[in-house]
Amino acid sequence: MRNKTVLISGASIAGPALAYWLDRYGFNVTVVEKAPGLRPGGQAVDFKGRTHRTVLERMGVWEEIQRRRTGRFDTVYLDANGRELAVMTGEFTGGDVEILRGDVAAILYERTSGGCDYRFGDSITALAETADGVRAEFEHAAPQTFNLVVGADGIHSRVRRLAFGPERDYVRHLGYYYCVAGAPGFGHDARRPERLTARAWNAPGRMAARGGSKGSHLYLFASAELDCARGDVAAQRLLITELFAGMGGEVPSMLVELDHLGDFYLDAIAQVQMKGRYTSGRVALVGDAGYGNTLGGFGTGLAVVGAYVLAGELAVADGDHEAAYARYDEIMRRYAKIAGNSNAGRFMAPKTAWGIRGRNWLLGSRAFGLMMKYGDKAANDIDLADYPTMAEVGPEQS
Numbered sequence: 001m002r003n004k005t006v007l008i009s010g011a012s013i014a015g016p017a018l019a020y021w022l023d024r025y026g027f028n029v030t031v032v033e034k035a036p037g038l039r040p041g042g043q044a045v046d047f048k049g050r051t052h053r054t055v056l057e058r059m060g061v062w063e064e065i066q067r068r069r070t071g072r073f074d075t076v077y078l079d080a081n082g083r084e085l086a087v088m089t090g091e092f093t094g095g096d097v098e099i100l101r102g103d104v105a106a107i108l109y110e111r112t113s114g115g116c117d118y119r120f121g122d123s124i125t126a127l128a129e130t131a132d133g134v135r136a137e138f139e140h141a142a143p144q145t146f147n148l149v150v151g152a153d154g155i156h157s158r159v160r161r162l163a164f165g166p167e168r169d170y171v172r173h174l175g176y177y178y179c180v181a182g183a184p185g186f187g188h189d190a191r192r193p194e195r196l197t198a199r200a201w202n203a204p205g206r207m208a209a210r211g212g213s214k215g216s217h218l219y220l221f222a223s224a225e226l227d228c229a230r231g232d233v234a235a236q237r238l239l240i241t242e243l244f245a246g247m248g249g250e251v252p253s254m255l256v257e258l259d260h261l262g263d264f265y266l267d268a269i270a271q272v273q274m275k276g277r278y279t280s281g282r283v284a285l286v287g288d289a290g291y292g293n294t295l296g297g298f299g300t301g302l303a304v305v306g307a308y309v310l311a312g313e314l315a316v317a318d319g320d321h322e323a324a325y326a327r328y329d330e331i332m333r334r335y336a337k338i339a340g341n342s343n344a345g346r347f348m349a350p351k352t353a354w355g356i357r358g359r360n361w362l363l364g365s366r367a368f369g370l371m372m373k374y375g376d377k378a379a380n381d382i383d384l385a386d387y388p389t390m391a392e393v394g395p396e397q398s
């Protein structure tokens with residue numbers, strides 16, 4: 001086989017999923033992750049439809065994912081007096097199965113750590129392509145040459161920056177920011193005891209939600225790009241407090257609580273736009289690095305399917321990256337379209353009072369059922385090739 005050594009950057013979902021398949025196909029896999037260890041918890045993510053399920057079954061992890069599922073949350077939109085205005089069902093936001101991102105990462109890591117070399121607390125700093133490989137430099141480890149490099153390092157991918165160019169050329173700000181704080185809160189509402197419920201309040205261009213599967217607080221707001229968006233947490237906390245001051249319902253008490261909540265994270269709602277090319281020379285992108293859309297849904301399913309396709313094409317092409325990458329680009333160009341079609345900010349925090357009323361009406365209408373059907377169709381819009389399964393490749397090596 002050609003190109004046996006593969007370096008993957010990122011150990012969340014896409015990285016370990018790719019490592020899983022490549023390991024079984026006989027590649028030598030190294031995964032470098034900038035965090036000091038596997039990052040636990042995080043927001044809930046979801047899988048939807050038969051395509052995601054088929055890949056997870058072929059990986060032998062579907063049952064485990066079912067066991068660790070969180071349950072789906074309905075989001076109930078309330079007015080300032082606590083009156084129910086609309087309900088966004090958990091089936092829409094949570095797919096067929098919802099599970100913490102960190103739990104998916106842990107399930108995939110458990111199945112790959114024996115066969116792959118995981119290096120935590122390090123990061124690629126430079127990539128230089130040679131005739132038969134890519135020389136990678138690291139923050140800590142000595143430089144090393146690998147046959148192939150894959151960026152699975154999320155929406156702000158460094159591999160994408162090194163191999164394709166600056167983030168501004170590939171990441172489009174969708175006009176909204178989100179902020180999560182605290183661990184996902186798993187609560188019931190007295191009025192809907194049979195369902196898990198998150199409570200949400202809107203003002204034009206803003207939404208605050210308490211007690212859902214993304215974090216114990218979730219804030220969304222419309223904004224052009226912000227200076228304090230990267231890194232300055234104190235400025236970000238102040239911004240949320242100022243922006244949401246004056247909103248009704250439970251928002252004032254949320255803002256008091258926010259001061260004491262950890263796991264605070266604020267980022268733009270953004271979409272990665274690679275213009276249909278997820279590969280360059282010997283480098284490929286998988287998951288959010290190549291086709292992410294924050295909160296746009298399907299990100300985790302796309303990451304798992306993308307990893308399956310990339311590894312499968314490399315195996316079928318006997319390691320010939322030019323042939324495999326061309327097929328991967330072609331297949332994902334179509335399937336990843338799903339990530340290019342939505343802006344969750346616009347739906348969850350419409351910019352006008354009319355927009356909010358229209359969204360609430362839509363949630364209760366038959367048109368919403370059609371929207372859900374469209375989502376189901378898009379999640380399955382791929383002819384999943386029958387790459388060699390685990391049984392054909394041989395027993396698990398880890």
Ligand SMILES: Cc1cc2nc3c(=O)[nH]c(=O)nc-3n(C[C@H](O)[C@H](O)[C@H](O)COP(=O)(O)OP(=O)(O)OC[C@H]3O[C@@H](n4cnc5c(N)ncnc54)[C@H](O)[C@@H]3O)c2cc1C
Pocket residue numbers: 009010011012013014015032033034035039043044045046047093094101122123124152153154155156157158159178180214286287288289292294295297298299300301303
């Ligand atoms: C608030 C929120 C809610 C979401 N809700 C959903 C949902 O309901 N459903 C859904 O399907 N998806 C959801 N997503 C998206 C989902 O989390 C991602 O699509 C999914 O995690 C993709 O995984 P990934 O492995 O490609 O990227 P990520 O999960 O972003 O992982 C990237 C990894 O790379 C590492 N890394 C980053 N930079 C470097 C570097 N320089 N060197 C080494 N390592 C690096 C990071 O530490 C991380 O471990 C949500 C995302 C957010 C932010």
